[in-house]
Amino acid sequence: MLDEPLRQSGGYIGQSVPRREDRNLLLGKGQFVADIQLPGMLHVAFARSPLAHATIGTVDVDSALAINGVHFAASGSDVCAELPPINGMQVVTPQGWRDRVDTDILIPDQPLVPEDRVRYVGEAYAMVAADSRYIAEDALEQIEVEFEPLPPLPDAESALKDDAVLVHEQLGRNVAALLHTRKGDGADAMESCPHRLSRRFVHHRYAAMPMETRGVVAEYDGRTDTLTVWSSTQVVHWVRREISTALEMPEERIRCVAPDVGGGFGGKGHVYPEDILVAWLAKKLRRPIKWVEDRHEHILNAAHSRDNIYDVEIGFDDRGKIHVVTSSFIVDSGAYTPVGAGIAGNSIAHMLGPYDIPHYETDCKVVLTNRTPNAPYRGAGRPEVGFAMERAVDIVANHLDLDPAVVRFRNMIPPEAMPYDVGLTYRDGVPMVYDSGDYPEALRRALDALGGLEVIRKRQKDAWANGKYLGLGLGCYVEGTGVGPFEGATIKIDSTGKIMVATGACPQGQGHETVFAQFAADMWHVPIEDVYVTVADTADITLGYGTIASRSTVTASGAIKIASDKIQEKALTIAANMLEVGEADLEMRDAGVGVVGIPDMHVTWREIACAAKPGWDNQRPIGVDAGLEATSYYEPPTVTWAYAANAALVWIDTDTGKLEIEKYVEVHDAGVLVNPGLADGQVKGGLVQGLGGALLEELAYDEQGQLLTGSFADYLMPTASDVPPIEVLHMETPSPLNVFGVKGLGEGGAIAPPVVIANAVCDALRPFKAELNSTPVRWQDIAAITENADRQQNMRADQEA
Amino acid sequence: MVTVNGEQISGSAEPRTLLTDFLRDELRLTGTHVGCEHGVCGACTVIIDGFATRSCLMFAVQADGSEIQTIEGLASAEGEMHPLQKLFAKHRALQCGFCTPGMLMTAIDLVQSSKKLSEEDIRIGMSAALCRCTGYEGIVNAVSEYAEQLQDEEASNVG
Ligand code: FES
Ligand code: FES
Numbered sequence: 001m002l003d004e005p006l007r008q009s010g011g012y013i014g015q016s017v018p019r020r021e022d023r024n025l026l027l028g029k030g031q032f033v034a035d036i037q038l039p040g041m042l043h044v045a046f047a048r049s050p051l052a053h054a055t056i057g058t059v060d061v062d063s064a065l066a067i068n069g070v071h072f073a074a075s076g077s078d079v080c081a082e083l084p085p086i087n088g089m090q091v092v093t094p095q096g097w098r099d100r101v102d103t104d105i106l107i108p109d110q111p112l113v114p115e116d117r118v119r120y121v122g123e124a125y126a127m128v129a130a131d132s133r134y135i136a137e138d139a140l141e142q143i144e145v146e147f148e149p150l151p152p153l154p155d156a157e158s159a160l161k162d163d164a165v166l167v168h169e170q171l172g173r174n175v176a177a178l179l180h181t182r183k184g185d186g187a188d189a190m191e192s193c194p195h196r197l198s199r200r201f202v203h204h205r206y207a208a209m210p211m212e213t214r215g216v217v218a219e220y221d222g223r224t225d226t227l228t229v230w231s232s233t234q235v236v237h238w239v240r241r242e243i244s245t246a247l248e249m250p251e252e253r254i255r256c257v258a259p260d261v262g263g264g265f266g267g268k269g270h271v272y273p274e275d276i277l278v279a280w281l282a283k284k285l286r287r288p289i290k291w292v293e294d295r296h297e298h299i300l301n302a303a304h305s306r307d308n309i310y311d312v313e314i315g316f317d318d319r320g321k322i323h324v325v326t327s328s329f330i331v332d333s334g335a336y337t338p339v340g341a342g343i344a345g346n347s348i349a350h351m352l353g354p355y356d357i358p359h360y361e362t363d364c365k366v367v368l369t370n371r372t373p374n375a376p377y378r379g380a381g382r383p384e385v386g387f388a389m390e391r392a393v394d395i396v397a398n399h400l401d402l403d404p405a406v407v408r409f410r411n412m413i414p415p416e417a418m419p420y421d422v423g424l425t426y427r428d429g430v431p432m433v434y435d436s437g438d439y440p441e442a443l444r445r446a447l448d449a450l451g452g453l454e455v456i457r458k459r460q461k462d463a464w465a466n467g468k469y470l471g472l473g474l475g476c477y478v479e480g481t482g483v484g485p486f487e488g489a490t491i492k493i494d495s496t497g498k499i500m501v502a503t504g505a506c507p508q509g510q511g512h513e514t515v516f517a518q519f520a521a522d523m524w525h526v527p528i529e530d531v532y533v534t535v536a537d538t539a540d541i542t543l544g545y546g547t548i549a550s551r552s553t554v555t556a557s558g559a560i561k562i563a564s565d566k567i568q569e570k571a572l573t574i575a576a577n578m579l580e581v582g583e584a585d586l587e588m589r590d591a592g593v594g595v596v597g598i599p600d601m602h603v604t605w606r607e608i609a610c611a612a613k614p615g616w617d618n619q620r621p622i623g624v625d626a627g628l629e630a631t632s633y634y635e636p637p638t639v640t641w642a643y644a645a646n647a648a649l650v651w652i653d654t655d656t657g658k659l660e661i662e663k664y665v666e667v668h669d670a671g672v673l674v675n676p677g678l679a680d681g682q683v684k685g686g687l688v689q690g691l692g693g694a695l696l697e698e699l700a701y702d703e704q705g706q707l708l709t710g711s712f713a714d715y716l717m718p719t720a721s722d723v724p725p726i727e728v729l730h731m732e733t734p735s736p737l738n739v740f741g742v743k744g745l746g747e748g749g750a751i752a753p754p755v756v757i758a759n760a761v762c763d764a765l766r767p768f769k770a771e772l773n774s775t776p777v778r779w780q781d782i783a784a785i786t787e788n789a790d791r792q793q794n795m796r797a798d799q800e801a
Numbered sequence: 802m803v804t805v806n807g808e809q810i811s812g813s814a815e816p817r818t819l820l821t822d823f824l825r826d827e828l829r830l831t832g833t834h835v836g837c838e839h840g841v842c843g844a845c846t847v848i849i850d851g852f853a854t855r856s857c858l859m860f861a862v863q864a865d866g867s868e869i870q871t872i873e874g875l876a877s878a879e880g881e882m883h884p885l886q887k888l889f890a891k892h893r894a895l896q897c898g899f900c901t902p903g904m905l906m907t908a909i910d911l912v913q914s915s916k917k918l919s920e921e922d923i924r925i926g927m928s929a930a931l932c933r934c935t936g937y938e939g940i941v942n943a944v945s946e947y948a949e950q951l952q953d954e955e956a957s958n959v960g
């Protein structure tokens with residue numbers, strides 16, 4: 001009876017249920033960290049390094065302290081005397097992964113405020129707390145500091161030189177991680193390939209850039225020795241754990257809440273020094289403390305992402321069948337690497353994508369430099385490796401004079417090969433098996449949405465004949481989603497019969513309260529209004545993991561299911577007792593439990609909850625303990641594999657280098673869609689971020705390690721008028737790995753656009769034999785291709801003359 | 802003295818206090834958000850004397866004597882949402898909701914100040930504010946439908 005189909009007709013799963021989050025947000029009644037104001041609150045500001053690499057001499061905060069309204073000022077040595085650094089080696093990798101991937105990992109600790117050395121522009125070297133942020137910033141100007149400049153390492157290649165200074169001397173090298181793995185014969189398979197091509201691909205640095213910057217508020221209650229911390233984070237339990245470690249307080253004495261969070265996309269997916277510092281100061285000064293990052297600070301100091309260089313070799317036959325891929329890549333991780341080798345691990349696992357490629361070998365260096373720390377951003381290693389791989393596939397096609405679509409079809413894993421054993425190990429330590437899907441069908445649909453391959457090629461020829469340039473850009477990927485290790489849920493049926501759901505998920509706009517309510521309403525056969533969901537509050541659930549890595553729908557639904565099953569089993573026993581029938585005759589229906597076939601014999605969850613209470617006159621059978629609540633943790637067997645095919649038609653103006661996207665299509669499959677409207681919004685939002693990364697956004701550094709794009713005037717974000725016509729089509733191949741058939745989808749959209757655009761440009765400019773193997777795709781680069789071609793033609797003409 | 806959401810308010814502010822901070826910290830109207838404090842993102846947009854204005858680029862004292870409408874003044878006093886707010890929900894024009902107040906104020910001004918708006922006009926008009934989550938489709942659709950509603954109303958008033 002508990003195993004009835006989980007996607008009932010007329011249920012909520014599968015419906016575009018309106019979001020319960022919307023009303024407050026629309027009325028301006030959302031509560032973001034910056035909106036919290038507490039009596040007696042002090043405001044923190046940080047002095048941040050203007051240099052990329054320097055030894056810190058004396059830091060004198062006395063004149064800052066002398067300012068009226070300033071209550072606290074501390075240098076790095078003051079902070080280091082009281083607080084340990086964030087442990088660099090805390091992001092553990094499972095044994096199963098280490099068995100299969102050779103690793104040599106040395107992640108440096110991150111001091112909360114360094115005392116001896118600054119390692120990137122924007123790293124804090126002192127902090128103040130004052131009555132207002134205005135005064136705190138005045139005080140920063142009074143801090144006197146002596147810096148002794150060190151040679152800056154502005155990028156990964158300079159950090160790898162033999163004579164490079166060390167960013168972290170104690171490591172003895174500028175490499176935080178070395179990874180290597182292979183499948184089949186690895187690079188040895190290259191020998192026997194009829195064709196081999198090598199290329200370098202560069203994916204530049206850009207970032208999550210949520211519209212709400214980061215922020216933290218903390219309040220300490222001396223009577224109960226408890227701390228409450230509100231942080232704009234995707235990982236409340238992680239933040240709590242680090243505060244607990246640093247302040248040596250039991251985790252249970254710390255409550256960490258992420259109130260409304262104005263976007264995260266990975267940029268708020270790990271603990272930052274400020275989370276701990278603000279909590280510490282609240283306890284130390286016994287006053288509420290607030291710190292809200294300004295945008296310039298955010299661009300300098302919140303994690304950046306991407307920034308990879310790939311050297312790829314690809315071996316293939318005359319038909320374009322790829323036999324082997326090797327890659328050697330470096331990740332510029334900046335001065336610290338807050339999530340270890342996670343991004344590189346993702347890249348390694350995702351290189352082969354939807355293709356059946358028997359041999360593969362890859363090695364990677366995660367390099368420490370004097371840039372801002374690099375952490376996952378939507379896609380997390382997949383856009384980078386996807387750029388390399390999907391460009392390479394197009395280059396193979398061009399080399400053989402085949403259509404890139406044809407080469408993709410020839411290499412794709414056919415649906416009948418599912419589940420498909422990739423021959424690698426995922427970073428959860430489990431052998432990678434693509435669970436379900438039809439990759440060629442996704443690509444067919446994408447092409448059809450643009451008019452079909454034949455029509456596209458005809459239009460392209462006609463364009464060329466008229467001196468115009470139209471290109472087809474393709475990009476396919478697979479994405480491991482719903483990664484473990486676990487997520488938690490607590491379910492309680494209170495005496496009103498309402499279903500209370502709490503999970504460890506920490507949404508930043510995904511609509512989890514709505515989605516989780518849909519799950520619970522179907523599991524409990526209640527109207528959705530009867531389900532109350534809380535998220536992102538450690539007070540409501542002991543252990544949680546958080547909302548990163550496209551994982552919450554998969555993992556939290558699993559936890560809600562296990563906890564619900566546990567309670568329902570007991571509830572049925574109690575209901576059987578109340579109705580004086582056997583459990584086998586019962587079914588869940590109409591917000592309670594009834595006897596099959598007898599409409600009148602029914603008890604509601606409310607009645608069952610009252611019957612289950614401890615105390616006199618309860619109606620529990622002997623031996624059944626009181627209460628209807630359970631906390632469960634879902635540990636997914638491994639990841640579910642979402643995938644997509646992207647295609648775009650792009651016009652190039654060869655005179656100006658201007659690029660215009662006629663239409664962009666993504667065919668996306670994330671299994672069963674719980675709320676199709678919200679799923680669609682996730683993919684589209686991701687796509688536009690990907691297009692921003694492809695064309696507009698860049699965190700550019702000069703050779704001194706100075707960030708050149710420190711404001712929204714320089715760091716260009718896509719606006720409504722930058723967005724081309726976009727169509728997203730959904731396929732829904734259920735995952736066999738969970739009862740709901742769901743897969744994750746938060747990151748997908750952002751993965752393919754950079755390579756799709758680059759492929760489209762190269763395809764349009766095929767007459768020039770153009771290759772564009774780096775991002776962002778700049779009009780200058782496009783113009784250069786055609787100018788060069790013109791010049792060569794003129795030269796040839798001159799020579800002939 | 803300023804009028805905020807129809808209410809006359811007198812207060813004092815340091816010369817350097819930004820209007821955003823005055824609204825948020827003094828008046829506790831925290832629906833107006835701060836995304837950049839340098840005039841690009843539009844999250845801080847409020848309507849001053851009829852025009853969408855970035856409150857982070859103004860000192861509070863500069864608003865003396867003016868009439869300000871913030872997001873808190875958009876719905877009716879009874880909590881009935883403004884038609885555009887309802888359309889934002891209908892078209893899924895928000896995810897995290899951080900940009901939403903600024904988007905709504907930007908859109909209200911845009912629609913009120915132009916007669917007929919093509920999709921392109923709306924895209925250009927709405928490019929005054931940044932949204933990182935939605936990719937803008939829902940926002941553009943919501944504003945389009947609102948513009949149509951207003952036009953229909955006008956047409957029927959005339960007819
Ligand atoms: S906060 Fe005013 S424009 Fe960004
Ligand atoms: S909804 Fe998040 S920034 Fe617009």
